[in-house]
Amino acid sequence: MEAPAYQRIKTWLLSRIEAGEWREGDRIPSEPELARRFKVARMTVNRAVRELAAAHLLVRAPGSGTFVAPPRHEATLVEIRSIADEIRERGGSHSADVRRLGEVRAEKALAAELGVAEGEPLFLSVLLHRADGLPAQLEERWVLPAAAPGYLGQDFTHGTPSEYLMRVAPLARVVYRIEARLPAEATREALALGPGEPCLLLHRCTFSGGRAASVANLWYPGSRYRLTGHL
Amino acid sequence: MEAPAYQRIKTWLLSRIEAGEWREGDRIPSEPELARRFKVARMTVNRAVRELAAAHLLVRAPGSGTFVAPPRHEATLVEIRSIADEIRERGGSHSADVRRLGEVRAEKALAAELGVAEGEPLFLSVLLHRADGLPAQLEERWVLPAAAPGYLGQDFTHGTPSEYLMRVAPLARVVYRIEARLPAEATREALALGPGEPCLLLHRCTFSGGRAASVANLWYPGSRYRLTGHL
DNA sequence: GAGTGGTCTAGACCACAAT
DNA sequence: TTGTGGTCTAGACCACTCC
Numbered sequence: 214m215e216a217p218a219y220q221r222i223k224t225w226l227l228s229r230i231e232a233g234e235w236r237e238g239d240r241i242p243s244e245p246e247l248a249r250r251f252k253v254a255r256m257t258v259n260r261a262v263r264e265l266a267a268a269h270l271l272v273r274a275p276g277s278g279t280f281v282a283p284p285r286h287e288a289t290l291v292e293i294r295s296i297a298d299e300i301r302e303r304g305g306s307h308s309a310d311v312r313r314l315g316e317v318r319a320e321k322a323l324a325a326e327l328g329v330a331e332g333e334p335l336f337l338s339v340l341l342h343r344a345d346g347l348p349a350q351l352e353e354r355w356v357l358p359a360a361a362p363g364y365l366g367q368d369f370t371h372g373t374p375s376e377y378l379m380r381v382a383p384l385a386r387v388v389y390r391i392e393a394r395l396p397a398e399a400t401r402e403a404l405a406l407g408p409g410e411p412c413l414l415l416h417r418c419t420f421s422g423g424r425a426a427s428v429a430n431l432w433y434p435g436s437r438y439r440l441t442g443h444l
Numbered sequence: 445m446e447a448p449a450y451q452r453i454k455t456w457l458l459s460r461i462e463a464g465e466w467r468e469g470d471r472i473p474s475e476p477e478l479a480r481r482f483k484v485a486r487m488t489v490n491r492a493v494r495e496l497a498a499a500h501l502l503v504r505a506p507g508s509g510t511f512v513a514p515p516r517h518e519a520t521l522v523e524i525r526s527i528a529d530e531i532r533e534r535g536g537s538h539s540a541d542v543r544r545l546g547e548v549r550a551e552k553a554l555a556a557e558l559g560v561a562e563g564e565p566l567f568l569s570v571l572l573h574r575a576d577g578l579p580a581q582l583e584e585r586w587v588l589p590a591a592a593p594g595y596l597g598q599d600f601t602h603g604t605p606s607e608y609l610m611r612v613a614p615l616a617r618v619v620y621r622i623e624a625r626l627p628a629e630a631t632r633e634a635l636a637l638g639p640g641e642p643c644l645l646l647h648r649c650t651f652s653g654g655r656a657a658s659v660a661n662l663w664y665p666g667s668r669y670r671l672t673g674h675l
Numbered sequence: 676g677a678g679t680g681g682t683c684t685a686g687a688c689c690a691c692a693a694t
Numbered sequence: 695t696t697g698t699g700g701t702c703t704a705g706a707c708c709a710c711t712c713c
Contacts, residue, residue, distance in 0.1 A: 217681075217682060217683090218682080218683075219682080219683090243697075243698065243699085244698080244699070245697085245698090253683075253684085254683065254684045254685060254686085255684095255685090255686095256487075256683075256684075256685090256701095256702095257682085257683060257684080259699080259700085259701090260682095260683095262699090263699095263700090267498075273698095273699065273700090274691095274692080274698085274699080275690075275691055275692080275698065275699045275700065276690075276691035276692035276693075276697080276698050276699065277691085277692045277693070277697090277698065277699085278692090278697090278698060278699080279698090279699080391622060391644065392644065392666060393624035393625070393642040393643055393644040393645075393664075393666030394624070394642065394666060395640065395641075395642055409626065409640050410626075411624040411625065411626055411642030411643075411666065412624055412642075413622065413623065413624040413644075414624075433624075435623060435624030435625060435642065448700075448701060448702090449701080449702075450701080450702090474678075474679065474680085475679080475680070476678085476679085484702075484703085485702065485703045485704060485705090486703095486704085486705095487682095487683095487702075487703075487704090488701085488702060488703080490680080490681085490682090491701095491702095493680090494680095494681090504679095504680065504681090505679085505680080505710095505711085506679065506680045506681065506709075506710055506711080507678085507679050507680065507709075507710035507711035507712080508678090508679065508680085508710085508711050508712070509678090509679065509680080509711095510679090510680080
């Protein structure tokens with residue numbers, strides 16, 4: 214019924230920090246001290262403190278002590294989920310039109326981002342994702358053929374491109390940016406946007422095995438879509 | 445020189461998963477099995493497996509075993525940093541104009557979000573943050589007087605409102621959303637935007653001690669600012 | 676009942692900081 | 695030299711699941 218000792222110690226440490234009793238940079242009691250105070254083995258204290266350090270609430274300095282971490286406050290995390298998941302989670306039904314699926318030659322910026330020569334062949338897919346029939350996201354995706362040779366043979370009305378890529382090329386790293394943009398005319402029409410209506414653009418480059426594998430532009434109607442999260 | 449045992453075990457487990465040797469839902473060897481294989485104590489194996497489970501790469505089921513976790517959604521994390529930090533980190537110099545600092549009455553939506561009655565007094569600050577003199581962010585912030593009684597007496601040209609709030613009201617939780625918006629005329633002028641140019645709007649509500657403490661609208665010029673990150 | 680993970684102990688040796 | 699954290703051991707007891 215009672216919480217584990219390491220959990221009680223975590224809670225106690227957290228409450229001290231939240232109460233402002235220890236401020237940024239302050240040293241907290243050492244492991245042996247805490248072990249005595251809570252009458253537990255040092256390994257138990259170690260687990261509590263190590264987990265708080267992993268969560269960036271404490272900073273450990275071998276040989277000198279454990280300190281309250283600088284408030285990384287202003288650091289906020291946004292979670293961006295698969296569009297299909299997100300729509301279904303809200304009780305909507307997800308569908309997708311494949312508007313384009315074929316091969317193109319890499320333009321300069323794209324080639325640089327993917328680390329290939331200009332003019333190299335790339336697979337391109339353009340999908341319009343819908344939530345209950347309403348346009349929710351336009352997905353433009355360029356894929357390195359070497360990373361997913363079977364890409365063009367997929368049926369992306371069932372299973373999104375990113376779900377397919379996750380299977381065939383387990384991703385190691387993602388780099389992305391979020392921008393507010395006025396969409397091109399074709400994008401505006403696809404998303405059924407009014408004139409002058411802005412888009413959220415999520416641009417994402419995924420890496421697999423140390424090499425870039427795919428680049429995507431995800432266009433969201435600014436008026437009907439938000440990226441949300443909490444910390 | 446050699447990596448710790450728990451780290452070697454983590455790496456080994458990860459490589460098995462990445463190699464596709466174990467797929468989603470597969471059971472991995474038990475702790476005693478791994479301990480024998482690596483000739484270490486079970487506690488050492490436990491740490492390795494526990495850390496991978498905390499990272500959602502494995503799922504543990506007490507009594508039955510440890511399994512490869514379902515492929516992590518399409519989850520991506522965006523880190524949003526303090527504007528002043530971010531500017532300085534890029535080698536720019538941060539400055540801020542205080543455009544407004546005073547008391548207002550809570551309007552309906554705001555009151556609901558902060559959990560107070562409509563018409564309740566709130567502190568309001570409006571700051572224009574600049575990077576090397578160029579407008580980089582317009583910050584509108586509403587603060588519950590109870591959460592930061594000394595708010596109106598601060599000099600926000602040195603030290604941002606959020607830095608001050610972190611000190612006096614250590615935050616417990618943040619809820620936010622990111623939108624693409626066309627700015628109001630006053631915002632457009634403050635950020636020196638062209639007509640029709642969209643903004644990234646980061647809307648954030650912070651909680652301290654279980655109660656809402658402050659709400660902020662952070663307006664970024666869409667053409668000159670991006671939220672970026674990696675995973 | 677046998678096997679699993681969850682937790683904990685009471686020691687230990689080490690590299691490293693401060694002094 | 696003393697104190698710190700980093701790691702590891704070889705046991706232990708428990709609650710739980712599966713057979």
